[in-house]
Amino acid sequence: MKKQALLLIADGMGDLPNPQLDGKTPLEYAHTPHLTYLASQGLFGNVHPVQAGVPVGTDVGHLAIFGYDPYEVYTGRGPIEAYGAEIDMLPGDIAFRGNFATVDDEFIVLDRRAERINVGTHDLAEAVDGIRLSNGTQVIARALSAHRVAVVLRGDGLSEKVTTSDPGTAKEGCKVVHSTPLDDSIDAQVTAQLINELSEKFYSILSLHPVNSARRQNKQAPANMILLRGIGKEIQAPKVTEKYGITGACIAGDRTVLGIARMSGLDTFHQPSFTAGFDTDFLGKAKVAVEKLKQGYDWVVLHVKAPDLAGHDDLPYVKVEMAEKFDQMVGFIMEHIDLNNCYIGYTSDHSTPCIRRDHSGDPVPTFFAGTDVRKTELHGFGEKYLNHGALNNLTGREFFFTQMDYLGVVPKLGA
């Protein structure tokens, strides 16, 4: 019988000894009988998302989990956002992270997030989606959550070697940046002109839009500009599903993760109850994962964002609670699948220690369980219990290869 594998991702779950938890990490403190059992049924260790001591973002951490070398394929956040917005990028496209913003008629930025606008953004994005710039370059725009919007330019001779229009996080009162080329190429010169033309177009189209007329009447700042940053070219990497000849499914609420999964060739499954928040529907995700395995997907990836949020907000007890809910979700899954036929893996994209309130370069607890997987004795689950395991100090990519090898799809090197 063909083997399948399920990979569970607890975003940002890795942590450090916490004074509120008797010097334990949330994972060491939490009651996680199912995770503990599974770790005892296979390989385990603390795995470096990319490199020891190097903190990574959610995007880069997931690129590694999905088998990519981020140093090779990561070109900036823009393309990741575009994939998350379900824009299919083509070779030559350049992509940006965008913010709906408020500017005055001299392009002074009054509010980088247009008062965190979260109504009407789909209409606003639609108004600029599909417009053409003077040389025929096409603009693609898709609203994301709140004030966020993905923007892609499609045309000949586009370059990512230009400055972008967003004056930066802490700079209300600055002007929309006039884009300039960063190298001597014609492409960069032309692209910079296009970005400047685009800022003018955004302003003229959005200023007159009914959504903004209504906002002005309600004394709300109009979203009359899209500030662009995170420029990057289309990511030219083969889809892992094609490379390994497998089918894949990703169940998640977080758009960045869904975007990278999509880029990797996985089918993505999302429901409104998958909120990417503390209130996310653990059991709902588990049910979809079991269903996708029963449908025959080779590799099913289930992602939960909540532990990362608890780390950023320095809420160690909430992180413990999220670990325990995660464990209960795993318990449900174990009742519905057969470990003889389906491996279960577990990892994180990075550590988000509560005391740091940010990502750190610490490696992440990881395991890969299955009846025919090598096993090592262990005495608990969490950071300190896993150092002596077979996966310790491997990288996220090496963990990916390990999973694919157990599925029997990694080509033999040599003969």
Next chain:
Amino acid sequence: MKKQALLLIADGMGDLPNPQLDGKTPLEYAHTPHLTYLASQGLFGNVHPVQAGVPVGTDVGHLAIFGYDPYEVYTGRGPIEAYGAEIDMLPGDIAFRGNFATVDDEFIVLDRRAERINVGTHDLAEAVDGIRLSNGTQVIARALSAHRVAVVLRGDGLSEKVTTSDPGTAKEGCKVVHSTPLDDSIDAQVTAQLINELSEKFYSILSLHPVNSARRQNKQAPANMILLRGIGKEIQAPKVTEKYGITGACIAGDRTVLGIARMSGLDTFHQPSFTAGFDTDFLGKAKVAVEKLKQGYDWVVLHVKAPDLAGHDDLPYVKVEMAEKFDQMVGFIMEHIDLNNCYIGYTSDHSTPCIRRDHSGDPVPTFFAGTDVRKTELHGFGEKYLNHGALNNLTGREFFFTQMDYLGVVPKLGA
């Protein structure tokens, strides 16, 4: 409160089971309660200076400890010696390790070290420092310990692709080598001519020097030549202090280590009692380290050369004694700093097993302690006790990144 970190380096401390020590290594045999305690308070493991199974020199081992990739930046020993001699190298400079030597009037080498001259060498170096060669190239020379001298050439079109003048370690009776180009470039041809011109100049200037007149009267061999080897270009690598935005201090007696620390952007602190020998002033170094931490340096590095010497001389009991003195020094430091605010790391640049009397490729006992660092149970200190730790099989550079990440200065990869 801003965190600080102290890194303790026991040069060459890593070792192998020794028959004189009941089959234990010096570190396993020694009584080291403070090192043992600190290892229990953080990450530990046996760390590869550069790569498993590859023995490295003090220079390369320290480049890795200071965060550099030796395969990328190491251009030869000459530049390292120049930094140790406090010569500020400029782009285009080439540097050499030099020996004061004795030659006859046909340039036959009579003594490669001029009877290990150790008096008057500063005067001799000064006599050739600042001279100009025929095309205007400037000579910079600084006496180092005993017969050693750092030499730098500064001018246009210098190449390191040439043979150097030293006929080698075991070759008394050979001639000073006539430098020849190693590639077809004009620069290499010109540089070879300059080196040959320099040998003539060294001989003519040094032969007549009052230091050598006095030596001849005392029946001592004159130091009438400087033999050059270890040629390398200026190391073009950013200072780690600038790259990570930190301040650093290095306390050491060994000139090579001081040179690499200086190259890395650290302020260096040296006293005559820091002898780089068995009699070095452990407590004096500890006091300076504590002082530099109190002055607010982010990263303080304390280096002790003695264990390496014991390894080279096959003196396992002396190595045990050095380990115990090192441990007492650590005890003093622990009484004067607060582990809540200051991490304490420990490592070596390489192993120098007594039974090998030379460096080996074995990984080195290493730890990184602090109240908020992940911990793992351990049962003793020394090579055999550390294999199950979180740092095991990482590299020296990865250990550097780990320290910097705990200081919060490693930029996040991705978003």
